[in-house]
Amino acid sequence: MKELKERYLERLSELYPTIAKASTEIINLQAILNLPKGTEHFLTDIHGEYEAFSHVLKNGSGSVRRKIDDVFGNTLSSRDKQSLATLIYYPKEKMDRIRQTEESMEDWYKITLYRLIEVCKCAASKYTRSKVRKALPKEFAYVIEELITVRPEVSDKESYYNSIVSTIIGIGRAEPFIVALSELIQRLTVDHLHIVGDVYDRGPGPHIIMDKLKNYHSVDIQWGNHDVLWMGAAAGQRGCIANVIRICARYGNLDILEDGYGINLLPLATFALRVYKDDPCECFKLKGEQNRDINEKQLEIRMHKAMSVIQFKVEGQIIKKNPGFHLEDRNLLDKIDYERGVITLDGKEYEMLDINFPTIDPKHPYALSKDEEEIMSRLESAFLNCEKLQDHMRFLLNKGGLYKVYNGNLLYHGCVPLKEDGTLKSVRLYGRSYKGKSLYEVLESYVRKGFYALNKKEKERGKDMMWYIWLSENSPLFGKDKMATFERYFLAEKETHKEKKNPYYNLLENEKVINMILKEFGLTEESAHIINGHVPVKAITGESPIKCNGKVLVIDGGFSRAYQKQTGIAGYTLIYNSYGLILAAHEPFESTEAAIEKESDIHSDSVVVKRVLERKMVGDTDIGQELKEQIEDLKMLLQAYRSGEITERM
Structure with missing residues (x-):
């Protein structure tokens, strides 16, 4: 055991060859632990409905709109907020239409850029600079970082930011910059995506959905x-x-x-x-x-x-x-x-x-x-x-499984087979x-x-x-x-x-049975949930997706058009952010064209399933646990350096 530990620390010292580098990494990891947990987005039973899926992915089941509300409160009208949201979802298409009616594009660019920068700052605030930097589009990485980073050494911040924005507009790069900011906001609003089963069948575009998922920044299935x-x-x-x-x-x-x-x-x-x-x-x-x-x-x-x-x-x-x-x-x-x-x-x-x-x-x-x-x-x-099919199936194999335990939630598509007695x-x-x-x-x-x-x-x-x-x-x-x-x-x-x-x-309302299932998969916390798909919830008859006092969330509400007459809605999605769980019930998605032309979002009735008393931090998550283990390993490495067991690689 001692030899194994020494060998491990020797390998670790190759990554952190000095006391200074190991110490810096401990400080970085500790800082991450104290940031708010990233937003998780849950979708299930998409069944090939790629247009509705794409829209929900862009709007983060209302998360983008919530960011806009957080930033602007009552300083923007509801209509202006919706216009800004639509621009973030479909920047290229929306600007094509704005150009046809706007008298002064330069003024529009200036106002829009300032608004997007503020939303972007809000979306980036729960991440380290390093993580934000990795998400930045290469073409505008430096400029965006300057605009969303608070620089205390700059005395006249307004003049500094004005000069950057004016230059972007003056050299004719406003529109690609708006696209870059919009896509960055989408990227930062949702930290991780969970697909709880059934990408395929019924709808016309499962292959398009799979292509989108392959390029998504963080996903499991x-x-x-x-x-x-x-x-x-x-x-x-x-x-x-x-x-x-x-x-x-x-x-x-x-x-x-x-x-x-x-x-x-x-x-x-x-x-x-x-x-x-x-x-x-x-x-x-x-x-x-x-x-x-x-x-x-x-x-x-x-x-x-x-x-x-x-x-x-x-x-x-x-x-x-x-x-x-x-x-x-x-x-x-x-x-x-x-x-x-x-x-x-x-x-x-x-x-x-x-x-x-x-x-x-x-x-x-x-x-x-x-x-x-x-x-x-x-x-x-x-x-x-x-x-192409083999490539998509390899992606499912690499990113997927039959179940997942993640941040105190148990995710699976169908059911745990039970006998009549539970x-x-x-x-x-x-x-x-x-x-x-x-x-x-x-x-x-x-x-x-x-x-x-x-x-x-x-x-x-x-x-x-x-x-x-x-x-x-x-x-x-x-x-x-x-x-x-x-x-x-x-x-x-x-x-x-x-x-x-x-x-x-x-038996979904039987707390004894649900607790037994959670325990079977290693979850004993009172705060644990089962997140489930597969069987459409018939909201039209009054059925609720929230079962067993909130311990079970069945989020198949009819994403597939084939089910919408039975369910009465067009699907549920779930958001788990640092404040708690939010369940969104969606109205049917008309079309991408209507979403751009009429600025019609998918109307969603959101229900707060659970609100935490204290905001959850990264340290409270599974990733946080891994980071804590890394910190302990690095502390052991520091001790080995200081005791002379391992020599620094200067």
Whole structure:
């Protein structure tokens, strides 16, 4: 142990080779501990709605507007504050419009620059100069630092700042400088972003969202079931590939695959047109508003049916391959009487709404036809070799996981599987039982194995496990007794569509159960929270996202347009700043164009979930704990220098 400590201190001395440098670092770290904690921003269930996501990212769920209010109070009108906020969100686009109506751009530049500088000062005030410096845009780094830094040695500050601003305007750099300041304010307003699952499916732009997240300064992602589905598809798992294509087809979003990721769907389209040429495919109409001509829509409907049939076949093969998944009751193609057009479920016969299955052999219903096998083979290769998709999935793997404990909060997308009595449900996987935290961790390890395992058997298990996570009742990311996709397509009876939720969702107000879950993940503080997504909160019926006296926050309120009729709003987001937790309920986002033209922000009703008595500092956070440990290590290094155990490297 002593040798290990000496070796560690020797390595540390390479970074801090003298007493002076080690001492300076201790002083710097101690200063950081006494700054206010950075603002955390929580979003979940984005589901491809990139315009609304982009706007909420720009406005920090109202954090930018709160900064403007803090700076200007009653000295600016509400309209002027909103104009300034819109400029910060969309600086280039807003200035294009201002130029058309403003008589004196020079005066406008001067007023606007002063206002932005004041907001920027406020946003930068909770960070060290070093951290702010790293965030500054290179082109204007020195000038911005001069303008937002208090310089006591300058006697006539107003004249000093005036000369800088006048020079910026005089040399024609006002507009790029305004853009730089606006983007810096956005950057400094939110210190860290949490995505609590489901970037993918339903909306048209998950690939655009992923590009934005890749360039975001600080982010983590708790995978949702839709994310893991896409991860499985990228790993070449056929059940996942079929589901991804079927969902894209169902919501009229095949462009995501073709244009966003460059995956060739022509073989599927050709096959669907030929095989289902005279089939009206009534059960496979598209969801949502589709701005397509009739021929294009008919093609997508046929592709939708073609891939759905392939999916049910492929999933049947996976279930037979993995008896340990205990999903035999979800194999339904062999329960159909193809001559009579009925299916038997739980001893009861139901009439099928569609019985045209030209590619199904009733004697071998799960066998792919020659053409279907060729399509799946080509699609598997396309997903595996799509560079952009693989890059996005590596980002999810690097920045994500199934859960996260961060600053006293437990973040996960779905649920912790429970029994009816509120105790942890044990799930058996490949011969071993897991529950609670260990279930989350083994499932996450299998996701990573599906991409990285060298052992072929383990890699295959990992790939199949991603499909299992997508739809198993024992998956913490799904949490229902079945995924009734087949029944919703082919059976009219609503009783067959019902998906019974895990008891977890009925126990969210049970403090004993919630405390048990928090303890299971290592959180025992009274101030701990669970931050949860996955199941939309139906605000329209009066349901509250705040459960168990504020210990549980369910922040899926319908970001996806597909859910907004059910929820009545357009999503919840959460802000955790140094003063406490603020929950924002958002109205539907009209469009980026409207946000710029009408200066219409997403109207949000904010609720303070928790306000702390004493402002939280960096020292009170997880990062603060790490910094304290670094300070103790540096103090040991100082002691080693002073005792002569280690020699300074002069």
